[in-house]
Amino acid sequence: MKITNHDRLRNALALYFIMGSLNTKRRPSEVLTEAIRGGVTCFQFREKGRGSLVGEEKYTLAEELQFICQKAEVPFIVNDDIDLALAINADGVHIGQEDEPVNLVREKIGSKILGVSVHNSTEANSGLRMGADYFGVGPIYPTQSKDDANQVQGVKIIQELRSKGFTIPIVGIGGITANNGGDVIKAGADGISVISAISLDANPEAAAANLKVSITNY
Numbered sequence: 001m002k003i004t005n006h007d008r009l010r011n012a013l014a015l016y017f018i019m020g021s022l023n024t025k026r027r028p029s030e031v032l033t034e035a036i037r038g039g040v041t042c043f044q045f046r047e048k049g050r051g052s053l054v055g056e057e058k059y060t061l062a063e064e065l066q067f068i069c070q071k072a073e074v075p076f077i078v079n080d081d082i083d084l085a086l087a088i089n090a091d092g093v094h095i096g097q098e099d100e101p102v103n104l105v106r107e108k109i110g111s112k113i114l115g116v117s118v119h120n121s122t123e124a125n126s127g128l129r130m131g132a133d134y135f136g137v138g139p140i141y142p143t144q145s146k147d148d149a150n151q152v153q154g155v156k157i158i159q160e161l162r163s164k165g166f167t168i169p170i171v172g173i174g175g176i177t178a179n180n181g182g183d184v185i186k187a188g189a190d191g192i193s194v195i196s197a198i199s200l201d202a203n204p205e206a207a208a209a210n211l212k213v214s215i216t217n218y
């Protein structure tokens, strides 16, 4: 689904589900289908970690999940793997600070959505200048989903970026649940992104719905 401007992207980032085959014991396609039914507004395919799929298997799973997103008109974002994103014409990519420089990725992907992980205003300044469309900021709370996560920052980092005048769409990430999702929005984020709060729940649809409630009535 094509996003044309910051505000449409802002809305799409409300409940941003991230998953790869290692994040669930069930079939990823079933989990994603149920999560979208529960109100997920954006999806990131993040196939990473020891034992994650590679090559043909990774490509096939990406296409399967992309099809589910296309049917539901949910943006399909690929984490790190720019070549895969281009090969399947994903809606966008998300990159970290250790990946390819933002400006080079922007050259490769043209007008697709470009998300960048940022941890401080220095990284935010350069990310913005080099063409990021949104920031992933965190880890806000302790996370089990990323073994090399940076230091836990709390919502302060979101408040800081907003007080320094960053108006770019921001999603908080890291240990976010239905219990703390509202605080992340209150701090100035446009949305929350989650992995295990949905992918490890027996009922992804209900988990997504509860997360949605937590960011609308907080």
Ligand SMILES: C=C1C=NC(C(F)(F)F)=NC1=N
Residues within 6 Å of the ligand: 016, 018, 044, 046, 079, 094, 096, 115, 116, 117, 135, 136, 137, 171, 172, 173, 193
């Ligand atoms: C490390 C990450 C940080 N933020 C995000 C997102 F939520 F999409 F912004 N995705 C990641 N993979």
